[in-house]
Amino acid sequence: MSRFESDFLGQLEISDDCYYGVQTLRGKENFHITEMSNNMEPFFLIAYAYVKKAAALTNKELGTIPADVADALVWACDELIAGKYQDQFVTDWLQGGAGTSTNMNVNEVICNLACEKLGTVKGDSKRVSPNDHANFGQSTNDTYPTALHLMFLLRSNVLLKAVEDLVNAFFKKSEEFKGVLKMGRTHLQDAVPMTLGQEFHGWGFTIQDELKVIREAQEHLKTINLGATAIGTCVTAHPDYPAKASAKLAELTGIDFKNSEDLIACTSDCGSYVALSSAMKSLAVKLTKVCNDIRLLASGPRCGLAELNLPQLQPGSSIMPGKVNPVIPEVTNQASFLAIGLDTTVMLAASAGQLELNVMEPVITFALFMQMRVLTNACNALRTKCIDGITANAERTAQMVMNSCGIVTLLKPHLGYKVCSEMAHECYHTGKSLHQVVVEERKLLTQEEWDATFNLQNLIAPKFVQ
Numbered sequence: 376m377s378r379f380e381s382d383f384l385g386q387l388e389i390s391d392d393c394y395y396g397v398q399t400l401r402g403k404e405n406f407h408i409t410e411m412s413n414n415m416e417p418f419f420l421i422a423y424a425y426v427k428k429a430a431a432l433t434n435k436e437l438g439t440i441p442a443d444v445a446d447a448l449v450w451a452c453d454e455l456i457a458g459k460y461q462d463q464f465v466t467d468w469l470q471g472g473a474g475t476s477t478n479m480n481v482n483e484v485i486c487n488l489a490c491e492k493l494g495t496v497k498g499d500s501k502r503v504s505p506n507d508h509a510n511f512g513q514s515t516n517d518t519y520p521t522a523l524h525l526m527f528l529l530r531s532n533v534l535l536k537a538v539e540d541l542v543n544a545f546f547k548k549s550e551e552f553k554g555v556l557k558m559g560r561t562h563l564q565d566a567v568p569m570t571l572g573q574e575f576h577g578w579g580f581t582i583q584d585e586l587k588v589i590r591e592a593q594e595h596l597k598t599i600n601l602g603a604t605a606i607g608t609c610v611t612a613h614p615d616y617p618a619k620a621s622a623k624l625a626e627l628t629g630i631d632f633k634n635s636e637d638l639i640a641c642t643s644d645c646g647s648y649v650a651l652s653s654a655m656k657s658l659a660v661k662l663t664k665v666c667n668d669i670r671l672l673a674s675g676p677r678c679g680l681a682e683l684n685l686p687q688l689q690p691g692s693s694i695m696p697g698k699v700n701p702v703i704p705e706v707t708n709q710a711s712f713l714a715i716g717l718d719t720t721v722m723l724a725a726s727a728g729q730l731e732l733n734v735m736e737p738v739i740t741f742a743l744f745m746q747m748r749v750l751t752n753a754c755n756a757l758r759t760k761c762i763d764g765i766t767a768n769a770e771r772t773a774q775m776v777m778n779s780c781g782i783v784t785l786l787k788p789h790l791g792y793k794v795c796s797e798m799a800h801e802c803y804h805t806g807k808s809l810h811q812v813v814v815e816e817r818k819l820l821t822q823e824e825w826d827a828t829f830n831l832q833n834l835i836a837p838k839f840v841q
Contacts, residue, residue: 380498389498394463396483396498396505402476408469409741413477414461416744422525423481424455426518426601427509429624437613440508447489448509454488455481468741473734474519482509512612512620514604516642516732521624521632523740524596527651528630530747531593537754538586538658544762545579548572556831557682557772558779565781568834571682571767578665585658592654595647597631599624600638606731607639643732645725648739652721655746659711662753666704666711669761673701682772686764703761710753717742776834783809785828785837790819 377388380397387397413419428449435445454460463484466476482505487497489509495502503509510518553572560566601624602617604610609617617634625632635641675681691700720742724735776782780799787795798812810829813819820828827833 378496378498380500391497394460394484394487394497395465395480396487398479398505399466399476399483402466402470402472402480406467406470406476408467411468412465413468413480414464416526416530416748417458417461418529419522419526419740419744420461420464420481421456421458422529423477423518423522424452424485425525425624425627426522427481427485428452428456429601429620429627430511430513430518431509433616433620433623434511434613436619437615439613439616440511443493444489444503444508447492447503448485450492451485451488455485460484460488468737468744470737471734473515473732474737474740475515477737478510478515478519479505482506485509512602512604512616516605517600517603520642520736521599521601523736524599524632524647525624525628525630527648527743527747528593528596530744531589531651534747534751534754535586535589537751537758538582538589541754541758541762542579542583542586544758545575545582548762548765549576549579552767554831555767555769555772556776556834558776558781565779567781567784567837568776570835571769571772573835574668578668582658582661582665585654585661588657589651589654592647592651595650597633598635598641598647599632600635600641601632602634603638603642607637607642609638639731643728643730645728645733645736645739648721648743649725652718652739652743652746655714655743655750656718658750659714659746662750662757663708663711663715666707666757669704669765670701673704682768682775684766684768685761688760701761703756707753707757710749714746714750717746777810777829778808780809782829782834785833786813786820789828794819 376391378391379386379388381387382397382401384401387400389396389400393400431440431445431448431452434440435442435449464477464480466480470476486500486503486505486509489503490497490499493502500507549572551572552575553570555571556568557571557574558565558567559569559574599621600607601621602609602612604612617638621632621634624630669683669685672680673683673685676684685701685703687699688702689699691698691702721739724739724742725733727733727735780802783795783799783802786798798809798817801807801812802809807816810825814822814825
Protein backbone atom coordinates (compact mmCIF):
# COMPACT_ATOMS: atom_id res chain seq x y z
CA MET A 376 0.00 0.00 0.00
CA SER A 377 1.21 3.51 -0.81
CA ARG A 378 0.01 7.06 -1.10
CA PHE A 379 0.96 10.03 -3.26
CA GLU A 380 1.99 13.36 -1.81
CA SER A 381 2.85 16.55 -3.63
CA ASP A 382 4.90 19.67 -3.08
CA PHE A 383 5.59 22.51 -5.52
CA LEU A 384 8.27 20.36 -7.21
CA GLY A 385 5.88 17.57 -8.04
CA GLN A 386 4.44 14.29 -6.75
CA LEU A 387 6.13 11.33 -5.06
CA GLU A 388 4.88 7.89 -4.05
CA ILE A 389 5.36 7.06 -0.38
CA SER A 390 4.85 3.75 1.35
CA ASP A 391 1.76 3.98 3.51
CA ASP A 392 3.57 2.65 6.57
CA CYS A 393 5.74 5.80 6.57
CA TYR A 394 4.73 8.68 8.80
CA TYR A 395 7.09 11.04 7.03
CA GLY A 396 6.03 12.73 3.81
CA VAL A 397 7.17 14.12 0.50
CA GLN A 398 9.67 16.69 1.75
CA THR A 399 11.36 14.15 4.01
CA LEU A 400 11.55 11.70 1.14
CA ARG A 401 13.28 14.28 -1.03
CA GLY A 402 15.83 14.85 1.70
CA LYS A 403 16.33 11.11 2.12
CA GLU A 404 16.94 10.70 -1.60
CA ASN A 405 19.25 13.71 -1.90
CA PHE A 406 21.61 13.21 1.02
CA HIS A 407 23.69 10.05 1.44
CA ILE A 408 26.76 11.60 2.99
CA THR A 409 27.35 9.96 6.38
CA GLU A 410 24.84 7.17 5.64
CA MET A 411 23.72 7.71 9.23
CA SER A 412 20.41 9.31 10.10
CA ASN A 413 19.30 11.60 12.91
CA ASN A 414 17.52 8.72 14.63
CA MET A 415 20.83 7.42 16.02
CA GLU A 416 20.54 10.23 18.60
CA PRO A 417 17.29 9.76 20.57
CA PHE A 418 17.89 13.04 22.41
CA PHE A 419 17.67 14.91 19.12
CA LEU A 420 14.20 13.56 18.38
CA ILE A 421 13.05 14.13 21.94
CA ALA A 422 14.41 17.68 21.89
CA TYR A 423 12.73 18.51 18.59
CA ALA A 424 9.45 17.10 19.87
CA TYR A 425 9.65 19.38 22.92
CA VAL A 426 10.19 22.38 20.65
CA LYS A 427 7.20 21.47 18.49
CA LYS A 428 5.08 20.80 21.56
CA ALA A 429 5.93 24.23 22.95
CA ALA A 430 5.04 25.74 19.57
CA ALA A 431 1.69 23.93 19.35
CA LEU A 432 0.71 24.89 22.89
CA THR A 433 1.65 28.51 22.27
CA ASN A 434 -0.21 28.67 18.97
CA LYS A 435 -3.28 27.15 20.62
CA GLU A 436 -3.15 29.78 23.36
CA LEU A 437 -2.80 32.55 20.79
CA GLY A 438 -5.56 31.10 18.58
CA THR A 439 -3.32 30.95 15.51
CA ILE A 440 -4.12 27.30 14.72
CA PRO A 441 -7.28 25.32 15.48
CA ALA A 442 -7.43 24.03 19.04
CA ASP A 443 -8.18 20.43 18.06
CA VAL A 444 -5.23 20.41 15.64
CA ALA A 445 -2.96 21.83 18.34
CA ASP A 446 -4.12 19.16 20.79
CA ALA A 447 -3.44 16.41 18.25
CA LEU A 448 0.03 17.81 17.54
CA VAL A 449 0.77 17.93 21.26
CA TRP A 450 -0.29 14.30 21.57
CA ALA A 451 1.97 13.36 18.64
CA CYS A 452 4.89 15.20 20.22
CA ASP A 453 4.34 13.29 23.46
CA GLU A 454 4.56 10.05 21.49
CA LEU A 455 7.98 11.10 20.21
CA ILE A 456 9.10 12.25 23.64
CA ALA A 457 8.19 8.78 24.90
CA GLY A 458 10.67 7.34 22.38
CA LYS A 459 8.23 6.05 19.78
CA TYR A 460 8.52 6.22 15.98
CA GLN A 461 12.27 6.78 15.95
CA ASP A 462 12.57 4.78 12.74
CA GLN A 463 10.57 7.48 10.95
CA PHE A 464 13.42 9.97 11.14
CA VAL A 465 15.47 9.16 8.09
CA THR A 466 17.37 12.29 7.07
CA ASP A 467 21.16 12.18 6.96
CA TRP A 468 23.15 14.10 9.57
CA LEU A 469 24.82 16.09 6.79
CA GLN A 470 22.39 17.88 4.53
CA GLY A 471 22.07 21.03 2.52
CA GLY A 472 19.36 23.46 3.52
CA ALA A 473 20.56 24.20 7.06
CA GLY A 474 18.40 21.46 8.56
CA THR A 475 15.21 22.03 6.54
CA SER A 476 14.90 18.33 5.70
CA THR A 477 15.09 17.43 9.39
CA ASN A 478 12.59 20.10 10.41
CA MET A 479 10.13 18.91 7.79
CA ASN A 480 10.76 15.29 8.80
CA VAL A 481 9.57 16.22 12.29
CA ASN A 482 6.66 18.29 10.98
CA GLU A 483 5.45 15.54 8.67
CA VAL A 484 5.69 12.78 11.28
CA ILE A 485 3.79 14.67 13.97
CA CYS A 486 1.19 15.81 11.43
CA ASN A 487 0.52 12.30 10.16
CA LEU A 488 0.29 11.02 13.72
CA ALA A 489 -2.13 13.88 14.43
CA CYS A 490 -4.15 12.98 11.34
CA GLU A 491 -4.67 9.45 12.63
CA LYS A 492 -5.53 10.81 16.07
CA LEU A 493 -8.20 13.02 14.47
CA GLY A 494 -9.64 10.13 12.46
CA THR A 495 -8.30 10.94 9.03
CA VAL A 496 -5.50 9.44 6.93
CA LYS A 497 -1.79 10.11 6.58
CA GLY A 498 -1.02 12.87 4.14
CA ASP A 499 -4.27 14.77 4.73
CA SER A 500 -2.55 18.16 4.79
CA LYS A 501 -5.85 20.01 4.61
CA ARG A 502 -6.73 18.64 8.05
CA VAL A 503 -3.23 18.92 9.57
CA SER A 504 -0.58 20.72 7.55
CA PRO A 505 3.17 20.30 8.11
CA ASN A 506 3.78 23.87 6.98
CA ASP A 507 0.64 25.73 8.05
CA HIS A 508 0.01 24.03 11.41
CA ALA A 509 3.07 22.17 12.73
CA ASN A 510 5.37 24.95 11.49
CA PHE A 511 3.13 27.97 12.13
CA GLY A 512 5.12 30.97 13.34
CA GLN A 513 8.30 28.98 12.91
CA SER A 514 11.20 28.35 10.58
CA THR A 515 13.89 25.74 10.39
CA ASN A 516 16.19 28.60 11.31
CA ASP A 517 14.75 28.90 14.83
CA THR A 518 13.37 25.44 15.62
CA TYR A 519 16.42 23.50 14.42
CA PRO A 520 18.99 25.39 16.54
CA THR A 521 16.65 25.47 19.53
CA ALA A 522 16.27 21.69 19.32
CA LEU A 523 20.05 21.39 18.99
CA HIS A 524 20.59 23.42 22.15
CA LEU A 525 18.23 21.15 24.09
CA MET A 526 19.76 18.00 22.59
CA PHE A 527 23.28 19.10 23.49
CA LEU A 528 22.22 19.87 27.05
CA LEU A 529 20.70 16.41 27.43
CA ARG A 530 23.63 14.64 25.77
CA SER A 531 26.26 16.61 27.70
CA ASN A 532 24.55 15.66 30.96
CA VAL A 533 25.21 12.03 30.08
CA LEU A 534 28.85 12.90 29.41
CA LEU A 535 29.11 14.74 32.73
CA LYS A 536 27.94 11.61 34.55
CA ALA A 537 30.58 9.51 32.76
CA VAL A 538 33.31 12.01 33.64
CA GLU A 539 32.19 12.20 37.27
CA ASP A 540 32.25 8.41 37.55
CA LEU A 541 35.74 8.30 36.02
CA VAL A 542 37.02 10.96 38.41
CA ASN A 543 35.63 9.03 41.37
CA ALA A 544 37.34 5.87 40.12
CA PHE A 545 40.69 7.69 40.09
CA PHE A 546 40.08 9.02 43.59
CA LYS A 547 39.16 5.54 44.83
CA LYS A 548 42.42 4.15 43.44
CA SER A 549 44.24 7.09 44.99
CA GLU A 550 43.11 5.94 48.41
CA GLU A 551 43.98 2.33 47.62
CA PHE A 552 47.53 3.28 46.54
CA LYS A 553 48.24 5.96 49.16
CA GLY A 554 51.03 3.86 50.73
CA VAL A 555 52.68 2.76 47.49
CA LEU A 556 56.04 4.53 47.17
CA LYS A 557 57.20 5.32 43.65
CA MET A 558 59.48 7.69 41.75
CA GLY A 559 58.13 10.84 40.22
CA ARG A 560 59.53 11.80 36.83
CA THR A 561 60.06 14.97 34.86
CA HIS A 562 61.38 14.98 31.27
CA LEU A 563 60.94 11.18 31.55
CA GLN A 564 63.88 11.23 33.96
CA ASP A 565 63.97 10.44 37.68
CA ALA A 566 62.77 13.37 39.78
CA VAL A 567 61.71 12.96 43.43
CA PRO A 568 59.62 10.36 45.27
CA MET A 569 55.87 10.39 45.60
CA THR A 570 53.11 7.83 46.10
CA LEU A 571 51.12 6.11 43.42
CA GLY A 572 48.07 7.39 45.27
CA GLN A 573 49.22 10.96 44.71
CA GLU A 574 49.67 10.25 41.02
CA PHE A 575 46.14 8.81 40.69
CA HIS A 576 44.71 11.72 42.66
CA GLY A 577 46.44 14.11 40.27
CA TRP A 578 44.88 12.36 37.30
CA GLY A 579 41.44 12.49 38.86
CA PHE A 580 41.82 16.13 39.83
CA THR A 581 42.95 17.29 36.39
CA ILE A 582 39.97 15.57 34.74
CA GLN A 583 37.60 16.81 37.45
CA ASP A 584 38.46 20.37 36.42
CA GLU A 585 36.79 19.71 33.06
CA LEU A 586 33.40 19.26 34.72
CA LYS A 587 33.34 22.99 35.41
CA VAL A 588 34.40 23.77 31.83
CA ILE A 589 31.55 21.68 30.40
CA ARG A 590 28.98 23.16 32.78
CA GLU A 591 30.05 26.66 31.83
CA ALA A 592 29.61 25.75 28.16
CA GLN A 593 26.13 24.41 28.92
CA GLU A 594 25.04 27.86 30.09
CA HIS A 595 25.53 29.25 26.57
CA LEU A 596 23.04 26.68 25.27
CA LYS A 597 20.23 28.13 27.38
CA THR A 598 19.99 31.22 25.17
CA ILE A 599 17.83 30.43 22.13
CA ASN A 600 16.07 32.13 19.20
CA LEU A 601 12.67 30.44 19.27
CA GLY A 602 10.20 32.58 17.34
CA ALA A 603 12.92 34.36 15.39
CA THR A 604 11.67 32.54 12.26
CA ALA A 605 13.69 33.08 9.08
CA ILE A 606 16.34 35.67 10.03
CA GLY A 607 15.37 36.98 13.46
CA THR A 608 12.69 39.52 12.50
CA CYS A 609 9.90 37.14 13.64
CA VAL A 610 8.15 37.36 10.29
CA THR A 611 4.87 35.30 10.24
CA ALA A 612 4.96 34.82 14.02
CA HIS A 613 2.34 36.34 16.34
CA PRO A 614 3.91 39.27 18.24
CA ASP A 615 3.54 37.40 21.54
CA TYR A 616 4.77 34.08 20.16
CA PRO A 617 8.55 34.33 20.76
CA ALA A 618 8.32 35.15 24.47
CA LYS A 619 5.50 32.70 25.11
CA ALA A 620 7.07 29.84 23.14
CA SER A 621 10.46 30.11 24.85
CA ALA A 622 8.74 30.32 28.25
CA LYS A 623 6.65 27.27 27.39
CA LEU A 624 9.75 25.32 26.37
CA ALA A 625 11.39 26.22 29.67
CA GLU A 626 8.28 25.06 31.53
CA LEU A 627 8.11 21.75 29.64
CA THR A 628 11.79 20.88 30.06
CA GLY A 629 12.59 22.40 33.44
CA ILE A 630 15.54 24.20 31.83
CA ASP A 631 15.71 27.98 32.13
CA PHE A 632 15.70 28.74 28.41
CA LYS A 633 15.40 32.35 27.39
CA ASN A 634 15.35 34.10 24.06
CA SER A 635 18.33 36.22 23.08
CA GLU A 636 18.01 39.97 23.36
CA ASP A 637 18.97 40.13 19.69
CA LEU A 638 17.25 37.42 17.68
CA ILE A 639 18.94 38.44 14.43
CA ALA A 640 22.36 37.97 15.99
CA CYS A 641 21.33 34.72 17.67
CA THR A 642 19.99 33.22 14.43
CA SER A 643 23.35 33.34 12.72
CA ASP A 644 25.66 33.06 15.74
CA CYS A 645 27.20 29.66 16.52
CA GLY A 646 29.25 30.73 19.53
CA SER A 647 27.48 28.35 21.90
CA TYR A 648 28.53 25.40 19.74
CA VAL A 649 32.12 26.64 19.65
CA ALA A 650 32.15 26.89 23.46
CA LEU A 651 30.77 23.36 23.87
CA SER A 652 33.17 21.90 21.31
CA SER A 653 36.06 23.66 23.00
CA ALA A 654 35.04 22.03 26.28
CA MET A 655 35.04 18.65 24.53
CA LYS A 656 38.51 19.34 23.16
CA SER A 657 39.77 20.35 26.60
CA LEU A 658 38.48 17.10 28.12
CA ALA A 659 40.01 15.11 25.25
CA VAL A 660 43.40 16.73 25.82
CA LYS A 661 43.30 15.80 29.53
CA LEU A 662 42.23 12.22 28.78
CA THR A 663 45.04 11.89 26.25
CA LYS A 664 47.64 13.01 28.77
CA VAL A 665 46.38 10.66 31.47
CA CYS A 666 46.14 7.66 29.15
CA ASN A 667 49.66 8.30 27.88
CA ASP A 668 50.87 8.28 31.50
CA ILE A 669 49.05 5.05 32.23
CA ARG A 670 50.51 3.37 29.15
CA LEU A 671 54.02 4.43 30.14
CA LEU A 672 53.70 3.25 33.73
CA ALA A 673 52.22 -0.07 32.57
CA SER A 674 54.94 -0.66 29.96
CA GLY A 675 56.61 -4.03 30.22
CA PRO A 676 55.79 -6.40 31.75
CA ARG A 677 59.48 -7.29 32.14
CA CYS A 678 61.34 -4.69 30.10
CA GLY A 679 59.45 -1.47 30.82
CA LEU A 680 58.53 0.63 33.84
CA ALA A 681 56.03 -2.01 34.96
CA GLU A 682 54.69 0.03 37.85
CA LEU A 683 51.07 -0.72 36.98
CA ASN A 684 49.27 -3.90 35.99
CA LEU A 685 46.30 -3.27 33.71
CA PRO A 686 43.42 -5.72 33.35
CA GLN A 687 44.21 -8.24 30.61
CA LEU A 688 41.35 -8.07 28.12
CA GLN A 689 42.49 -9.75 24.91
CA PRO A 690 45.52 -11.27 23.15
CA GLY A 691 47.72 -8.48 21.87
CA SER A 692 49.39 -10.03 18.87
CA SER A 693 48.73 -12.45 16.04
CA ILE A 694 52.40 -13.47 16.02
CA MET A 695 53.82 -12.91 19.55
CA PRO A 696 52.38 -15.48 21.97
CA GLY A 697 51.24 -14.20 25.34
CA LYS A 698 51.48 -10.52 24.47
CA VAL A 699 48.81 -8.26 26.00
CA ASN A 700 48.36 -4.61 25.04
CA PRO A 701 46.88 -1.60 26.91
CA VAL A 702 43.91 -1.52 24.54
CA ILE A 703 41.55 0.63 26.62
CA PRO A 704 43.95 3.55 27.11
CA GLU A 705 44.77 3.20 23.41
CA VAL A 706 41.16 3.43 22.29
CA THR A 707 40.55 6.30 24.72
CA ASN A 708 43.45 8.11 23.04
CA GLN A 709 41.83 7.50 19.67
CA ALA A 710 38.45 8.77 20.84
CA SER A 711 40.19 11.86 22.16
CA PHE A 712 42.02 12.45 18.90
CA LEU A 713 38.72 12.20 17.03
CA ALA A 714 37.08 14.70 19.38
CA ILE A 715 39.99 17.12 18.97
CA GLY A 716 39.77 16.84 15.18
CA LEU A 717 36.01 17.39 15.24
CA ASP A 718 36.58 20.60 17.19
CA THR A 719 38.32 21.91 14.08
CA THR A 720 35.23 20.97 12.08
CA VAL A 721 33.03 22.97 14.47
CA MET A 722 35.40 25.94 14.34
CA LEU A 723 35.47 26.01 10.52
CA ALA A 724 31.71 25.50 10.19
CA ALA A 725 30.90 28.15 12.81
CA SER A 726 33.06 30.65 10.95
CA ALA A 727 31.49 29.79 7.58
CA GLY A 728 28.14 31.48 8.08
CA GLN A 729 27.18 34.30 5.74
CA LEU A 730 24.97 37.22 6.67
CA GLU A 731 21.79 36.23 8.58
CA LEU A 732 22.22 32.44 8.77
CA ASN A 733 24.89 29.81 9.23
CA VAL A 734 23.87 27.03 6.87
CA MET A 735 26.60 24.75 8.20
CA GLU A 736 24.74 23.83 11.37
CA PRO A 737 24.13 20.21 10.26
CA VAL A 738 27.86 19.40 10.26
CA ILE A 739 28.24 21.18 13.60
CA THR A 740 25.44 18.99 14.91
CA PHE A 741 27.11 15.82 13.70
CA ALA A 742 30.53 16.84 15.02
CA LEU A 743 29.27 17.74 18.49
CA PHE A 744 27.09 14.65 18.73
CA MET A 745 30.02 12.44 17.76
CA GLN A 746 32.39 14.22 20.15
CA MET A 747 30.07 13.66 23.10
CA ARG A 748 29.15 10.11 22.12
CA VAL A 749 32.74 8.86 21.76
CA LEU A 750 34.03 10.71 24.84
CA THR A 751 31.17 9.37 26.97
CA ASN A 752 31.81 5.81 25.82
CA ALA A 753 35.57 6.23 26.22
CA CYS A 754 35.24 7.51 29.80
CA ASN A 755 32.96 4.63 30.72
CA ALA A 756 35.27 2.06 29.12
CA LEU A 757 38.37 3.57 30.72
CA ARG A 758 36.72 3.36 34.13
CA THR A 759 35.13 -0.08 33.98
CA LYS A 760 37.70 -1.93 31.85
CA CYS A 761 40.90 -0.31 33.06
CA ILE A 762 41.01 1.98 36.11
CA ASP A 763 38.80 -0.14 38.36
CA GLY A 764 41.00 -3.19 37.80
CA ILE A 765 44.49 -1.65 37.97
CA THR A 766 46.93 -3.12 40.51
CA ALA A 767 50.35 -1.84 41.56
CA ASN A 768 53.76 -3.47 41.62
CA ALA A 769 54.60 -1.92 44.99
CA GLU A 770 57.86 -3.77 45.61
CA ARG A 771 59.23 -2.79 42.22
CA THR A 772 58.29 0.87 42.60
CA ALA A 773 59.90 1.06 46.06
CA GLN A 774 63.09 -0.58 44.80
CA MET A 775 63.31 1.87 41.92
CA VAL A 776 62.99 4.79 44.35
CA MET A 777 65.80 3.62 46.62
CA ASN A 778 68.02 2.81 43.64
CA SER A 779 67.49 6.22 42.07
CA CYS A 780 70.00 9.07 42.13
CA GLY A 781 67.06 11.47 42.31
CA ILE A 782 66.47 10.96 46.00
CA VAL A 783 69.63 12.94 46.69
CA THR A 784 67.36 16.01 46.42
CA LEU A 785 66.17 15.31 49.97
CA LEU A 786 69.74 15.89 51.21
CA LYS A 787 70.15 19.28 49.56
CA PRO A 788 69.00 21.27 52.64
CA HIS A 789 71.58 19.37 54.76
CA LEU A 790 74.57 19.12 52.40
CA GLY A 791 74.02 21.78 49.74
CA TYR A 792 73.47 21.62 46.00
CA LYS A 793 77.13 21.23 44.98
CA VAL A 794 77.91 18.24 47.21
CA CYS A 795 74.63 16.55 46.29
CA SER A 796 75.35 17.06 42.58
CA GLU A 797 78.76 15.45 42.95
CA MET A 798 77.29 12.43 44.70
CA ALA A 799 74.50 12.06 42.11
CA HIS A 800 77.13 12.24 39.36
CA GLU A 801 79.18 9.55 41.09
CA CYS A 802 76.17 7.27 41.54
CA TYR A 803 75.18 7.72 37.91
CA HIS A 804 78.60 6.86 36.49
CA THR A 805 79.60 4.09 38.91
CA GLY A 806 76.27 2.37 39.51
CA LYS A 807 76.68 2.77 43.27
CA SER A 808 73.61 3.40 45.42
CA LEU A 809 73.21 6.75 47.12
CA HIS A 810 73.26 4.99 50.50
CA GLN A 811 76.62 3.46 49.65
CA VAL A 812 78.15 6.83 48.73
CA VAL A 813 76.60 8.92 51.53
CA VAL A 814 76.70 6.54 54.53
CA GLU A 815 79.28 3.91 53.80
CA GLU A 816 81.97 5.81 51.85
CA ARG A 817 81.71 9.54 52.56
CA LYS A 818 80.10 9.06 55.99
CA LEU A 819 78.14 12.28 55.59
CA LEU A 820 75.16 10.76 57.43
CA THR A 821 74.89 8.13 60.12
CA GLN A 822 72.57 5.20 59.51
CA GLU A 823 70.14 6.73 61.98
CA GLU A 824 70.16 10.05 60.11
CA TRP A 825 69.72 8.21 56.83
CA ASP A 826 66.73 6.29 58.21
CA ALA A 827 65.18 9.49 59.54
CA THR A 828 65.47 11.14 56.12
CA PHE A 829 64.59 8.24 53.86
CA ASN A 830 61.66 6.66 55.69
CA LEU A 831 58.39 6.23 53.82
CA GLN A 832 56.62 9.19 55.39
CA ASN A 833 59.42 11.64 54.69
CA LEU A 834 59.85 10.35 51.15
CA ILE A 835 56.21 10.90 50.25
CA ALA A 836 55.62 14.03 52.36
CA PRO A 837 59.05 15.60 52.94
CA LYS A 838 59.40 18.08 55.77
CA PHE A 839 61.22 21.33 55.14
CA VAL A 840 64.52 21.42 57.01
CA GLN A 841 66.89 24.40 56.91
